[in-house]
Amino acid sequence: MSFTFKPLHSIFTAEAEGFDLRRPLGAEALDAVTAAMDRYAVLVFRGQDIDDDQQLAFGLNFGPLEAEPATVELHRRRLKHARMNDISNLDEQGRILAADDRRRMFNLGNRLWHSDSSFKATPSKYSLLHARVVPSAGGETEFADMRHAWDTLPAPLQARVEALVCEHSLLFSRAQLGFAEFTEAERERFAPVPQRLVRRHPGSGRRSLFLSSHIGRIVGWPVPEALMLIRDLIEHATPREAVYVHRWRVGDLVMWDNRCTLHRGRGYDDQAEARDLRRVTLMDVAPTLEQAA
Ligand code: OGA
Ligand code: MN
Numbered sequence: 001m002s003f004t005f006k007p008l009h010s011i012f013t014a015e016a017e018g019f020d021l022r023r024p025l026g027a028e029a030l031d032a033v034t035a036a037m038d039r040y041a042v043l044v045f046r047g048q049d050i051d052d053d054q055q056l057a058f059g060l061n062f063g064p065l066e067a068e069p070a071t072v073e074l075h076r077r078r079l080k081h082a083r084m085n086d087i088s089n090l091d092e093q094g095r096i097l098a099a100d101d102r103r104r105m106f107n108l109g110n111r112l113w114h115s116d117s118s119f120k121a122t123p124s125k126y127s128l129l130h131a132r133v134v135p136s137a138g139g140e141t142e143f144a145d146m147r148h149a150w151d152t153l154p155a156p157l158q159a160r161v162e163a164l165v166c167e168h169s170l171l172f173s174r175a176q177l178g179f180a181e182f183t184e185a186e187r188e189r190f191a192p193v194p195q196r197l198v199r200r201h202p203g204s205g206r207r208s209l210f211l212s213s214h215i216g217r218i219v220g221w222p223v224p225e226a227l228m229l230i231r232d233l234i235e236h237a238t239p240r241e242a243v244y245v246h247r248w249r250v251g252d253l254v255m256w257d258n259r260c261t262l263h264r265g266r267g268y269d270d271q272a273e274a275r276d277l278r279r280v281t282l283m284d285v286a287p288t289l290e291q292a293a
Contacts (some may be wrong), residue, residue, distance in 0.1 A: 002018055003016065003019065003029060003032045005043070007040075010244050012147075012148065013040055013043075013143065013244040014040045015043075016033065016036065016043045016044065021045060022054055025058070030061050033255075037203065038201075038204050041257040042143050042244060042261060043256075044246065045254075045255070046251065046252055047252075048253045052278065055280055056081060056084065058253075059282060063126065063282040064282065065083050065280065065282060065283070066120070067083070068083060069085040069086070069281075070119065070170060071103070072186065073103050076103075077092060078090060078091065079278065084278055084279065085278065085279035085280075087278060087279050088276040088278075105177075109213070112177075112213035112264060113211070113212070113213055113263070114213045114262065115259075115263075116279075116281055117258065118168045118195060118212040118214050119169050119190065119212075123258065123288065124282060124283060125257070125284045126255055127256055128253060128255045129141070129253070130252070130253045130279075131250055131252045132278065133274045134249065135269065135274070137268060138266055138267055139266060140247050140266045141254065142244065142245050142246070142263060142264050142265075143243065143246065143261050143262070143263045144237055144242055145261055146209045146210065146260045146262060147208040149238075150198065158198075161198060162198045164221075165219040166217065166226075167193065167194055168192060168193055168212055168216070169192040169193070170190040171190050171192070172192070172214055195289070196289060197209065199259065199288050200291075200292055201257075201260045202259075202291075208260040210288060211230065215230045237262060238262065258284075
């Protein structure tokens with residue numbers, strides 16, 4: 001069996017060919033995926049007819065799973081595995097979420113540029129998102145490479161930001177959209193966590209900007225100045241020509257490295273059409289402040 005990685009559109013995304021994710025992969029295949037993840041940061045596996053168990057099993061080859069999805073209304077779960085993220089517009093009965101459903105409002109936060117779980121003390125390593133049902137139009141997912149964003153940052157700005165520490169929280173990203181009605185328990189669960197703004201990607205040795213719309217503070221900075229800088233950096237990091245746009249087909253599995261990429265979802269007619277994607281999310285090794293800069 002031979003594996004190939006065919007670059008797509010931009011320098012950090014490749015299509016992985018020669019893989020059948022229904023079955024356990026051997027050491028050679030797993031090494032090839034790990035090496036490709038380090039070189040690129042987003043891999044696309046097309047035509048994978050896998051179920052939740054097979055998706056989880058594939059993900060677990062690359063590290064431990066995150067404890068639980070960070071979302072609201074956790075008790076109203078549609079998927080069989082508590083640790084799988086439901087990236088859909090469906091309720092626990094499989095019906096389209098009502099226009100004013102709190103989960104629908106909360107999920108809109110995925111349309112802001114972010115890195116998954118940057119708001120957790122130990123953030124995420126990889127995400128693996130698989131498409132089961134896709135709408136006829138829209139609903140793309142976009143990606144950008146934060147190593148490239150660092151490399152292309154003017155040197156004076158690199159010097160200005162390299163030691164900064166940001167606070168990340170789901171409360172901050174949701175507040176950007178005016179979603180602020182959190183329970184006391186949610187406020188506690190989503191309390192801000194500190195993360196380095198500039199980190200080193202262990203697999204490639206390259207530095208990267210650890211950006212996210214979950215950032216709401218820079219330690220030691222006035223809030224408006226902090227938010228302005230983060231906005232400028234996200235703009236710098238996501239020019240159209242540097243963005244890979246994934247147009248979903250049923251059976252696509254897209255795997256990305258949250259340590260060195262940003263992503264966001266795009267809109268679709270979510271009141272008329274179903275979109276059912278499911279995500280397996282792996283944990284990084286430690287909080288970024290405990291990792292080498
Ligand atoms: C995610 C995510 C965006 C989308 O699954 O982590 O942000 O396009 N998805 O659904
Ligand atoms: Mn996400």
